[in-house]
Amino acid sequence: MQTNKPTLYTCISPALLHLYDLKNAVVVIIDVFRAxxxxxxxxxxxxxxxIPVDTVPKAIEISKKIDAIAAGxxxxxxxxxxxxxxxxxxxxxxxxxxxxxVLTTTNGTKLLQMALDNNADTIISGSFPNLSAVxxxxxxxxxxxxxxxxxxxxxxxxxxxxxxxxxxxxxKEHFSIHCDSSLTAELLYExxxxxxxxxxxxxxxxxxxxxRFGLIEDIRFCLTPDAADVLVVYKxxxxxxx
Amino acid sequence: MQTNKPTLYTCISPALLHLYDLKNAVVVIIDVFRAxxxxxxxxxxxxxxxIPVDTVPKAIEISKKIDAIAAGxxxxxxxxxxxxxxxxxxxxxxxxxxxxxVLTTTNGTKLLQMALDNNADTIISGSFPNLSAVxxxxxxxxxxxxxxxxxxxxxxxxxxxxxxxxxxxxxKEHFSIHCDSSLTAELLYExxxxxxxxxxxxxxxxxxxxxRFGLIEDIRFCLTPDAADVLVVYKxxxxxxx
Numbered sequence: 001m002q003t004n005k006p007t008l009y010t011c012i013s014p015a016l017l018h019l020y021d022l023k024n025a026v027v028v029i030i031d032v033f034r035a036x037x038x039x040x041x042x043x044x045x046x047x048x049x050x051i052p053v054d055t056v057p058k059a060i061e062i063s064k065k066i067d068a069i070a071a072g073x074x075x076x077x078x079x080x081x082x083x084x085x086x087x088x089x090x091x092x093x094x095x096x097x098x099x100x101x102v103l104t105t106t107n108g109t110k111l112l113q114m115a116l117d118n119n120a121d122t123i124i125s126g127s128f129p130n131l132s133a134v135x136x137x138x139x140x141x142x143x144x145x146x147x148x149x150x151x152x153x154x155x156x157x158x159x160x161x162x163x164x165x166x167x168x169x170x171x172k173e174h175f176s177i178h179c180d181s182s183l184t185a186e187l188l189y190e191x192x193x194x195x196x197x198x199x200x201x202x203x204x205x206x207x208x209x210x211x212r213f214g215l216i217e218d219i220r221f222c223l224t225p226d227a228a229d230v231l232v233v234y235k236x237x238x239x240x241x242x
Numbered sequence: 243m244q245t246n247k248p249t250l251y252t253c254i255s256p257a258l259l260h261l262y263d264l265k266n267a268v269v270v271i272i273d274v275f276r277a278x279x280x281x282x283x284x285x286x287x288x289x290x291x292x293i294p295v296d297t298v299p300k301a302i303e304i305s306k307k308i309d310a311i312a313a314g315x316x317x318x319x320x321x322x323x324x325x326x327x328x329x330x331x332x333x334x335x336x337x338x339x340x341x342x343x344v345l346t347t348t349n350g351t352k353l354l355q356m357a358l359d360n361n362a363d364t365i366i367s368g369s370f371p372n373l374s375a376v377x378x379x380x381x382x383x384x385x386x387x388x389x390x391x392x393x394x395x396x397x398x399x400x401x402x403x404x405x406x407x408x409x410x411x412x413x414k415e416h417f418s419i420h421c422d423s424s425l426t427a428e429l430l431y432e433x434x435x436x437x438x439x440x441x442x443x444x445x446x447x448x449x450x451x452x453x454r455f456g457l458i459e460d461i462r463f464c465l466t467p468d469a470a471d472v473l474v475v476y477k478x479x480x481x482x483x484x
Contacts, residue, residue, distance in 0.1 A: 158422040
């Protein structure tokens with residue numbers, strides 16, 4: 001059990017984040033449906049940067065000040081008072097290229113703020129669309145890692161844990177991993193990696209997005225590895241392509 | 243999605259218990275290694291009843307007052323000041339038959355208190371040794387169910403979730419289940435049900451108990467379905483054979 005490798009833990013709900021030491025760790029914010037998929041999409045398609053904020057009024061206020069696009073969702077829909085939502089497919093190069101986005105979401109933005117409040121060493125964001133970039137960065141950094149699943153209003157969800165499993169499956173030999181959450185994530189991913197999109201209809205969040213809002217194309221994008229393969233780093237209030 | 247069946251949820255950490263409505267639910271306290279396995283063992287072997295308490299001094303005080311056996315563990319060992327611990331194998335018919343046990347443990351006792359504080363309708367305790375009794379009771383009651391995993395100091399652990407999966411696997415057709423935690427529990431159980439004891443060395447808690455304290459026989463007992471198949475119901479401060 002003795003090793004000089006850095007540790008890797010998976011935190012399966014924001015309500016458990018306080019159990020992990022973030023001070024010496026790279027924290028990966030994971031909100032597969034859809035915040036961190038949308039963030040990767042927007043940056044891959046040329047957004048200058050993204051400012052994550054916690055409320056709609058703040059999103060509107062900041063976007064006016066700096067001539068940015070205000071966007072966000074609440075409970076899976078475009079938030080009241082905003083014109084743009086949390087669909088990764090909205091952020092085409094034509095729409096977002098060269099622009100700044102101010103984004104507020106239900107779960108991902110909240111977890112990012114919690115990671116900041118808990119003095120995370122470094123924060124990046126990850127989802128299937130930027131899986132390879134996340135893995136490459138974590139191996140290069142050679143620091144402790146906490147894979148932070150945003151979940152749904154503090155409840156565990158499978159899609160975020162599945163992405164944690166995809167990361168673990170690719171880079172586990174570089175880390176010391178003694179964590180039942182990480183083992184569960186890896187087992188879930190290994191059992192379903194050959195047909196993640198076929199597995200998706202079993203997830204509660206799928207029903208929220210597809211049955212209610214018809215967002216099947218969003219789901220497909222969010223579960224496609226390297227569909228927007230860009231490293232996303234949080235620095236001084238901004239999410240930037242790294 | 244419309245159904246008249248009662249709901250079933252799995253709560254994978256005590257830190258998430260507040261997310262569930264316990265008022266109209268049977269809550270199953272699950273602490274496989276080892277509290278709820280030991281409780282089943284003691285009651286199956288003839289203990290009159292068990293008084294769960296949160297501190298060692300309280301266990302000693304109550305046991306003196308009512309001429310009971312005080313027992314408990316902290317961090318996997320017999321708690322300081324007590325003569326008996328949390329091993330299900332300690333509680334043979336010769337030792338515990340006709341006696342009362344006052345028990346304090348790291349995780350299970352705490353979760354039970356939380357279920358009380360959250361006004362659970364009914365509380366029972368479950369582990370592999372009383373799997374059939376738990377399933378039979380839940381189906382008969384025809385009420386909403388919350389499978390409450392005690393975890394380890396608020397962290398998720400696999401063994402408690404695995405037991406939740408065993409319950410779900412047996413009785414799912416009687417309930418309406420839309421919960422990613424329950425799906426994960428069921429998938430974990432279905433993947434490992436043919437060799438749960440062979441899977442155990444991968445679990446963090448296994449190392450805590452076996453590598454440090456050599457408790458391999460405890461582990462085997464705790465993972466054996468129906469090794470002490472008795473229904474355990476909490477009523478007026480006591481855990482009783484139902």
